[in-house]
Amino acid sequence: MDIDTGNLRELARVIASHLHANGFPAEGGANRQVLALAEECGEFVGAYRRWSGQARRSGTAEEMHAELADVVITAFVAAEELGIDLDKVITDKAGVVLTRGWRTP
Known part of the structure; x- marks a missing residue:
């Protein structure tokens, strides 16, 4: 199967559809x-x-490394199931994170 792993939303859609097709409602x-x-x-x-x-x-x-990849992929599948545009939410959250103060070393 040829999947664009750079597009995690699409990968999540594919995984969710496979789950649904294989007995996971x-x-x-x-x-x-x-x-x-x-x-x-x-x-x-x-x-x-x-x-x-x-x-x-x-x-x-x-x-x-493989377990961390599982976390990211599963997060995107959870977002797919919840109807969350995770790309947008991550972009929005990154904007907040980058405005936070940083500790002076």
Whole structure:
């Protein structure tokens, strides 16, 4: 399958349509994806802890990178299910973040 990974909104639409076509109903999709996002965040934290030496076993940077990608993708699928234009919301939020004061080193 040829997917433009640079267009995360389109990727989210494709994933959501695959979920719906494979037995995950559109109704309740937002709830499913919000819970999945929390799960993916936890998996990323675990992978980071393993990679950074803060866990009982070690992990690789590649595992951590993949988990962070899962977080971003799942966030976009959650936005798709919730009807949120995440590109716009991110742009708006970035404008707010960049106006905040920064600590002087």
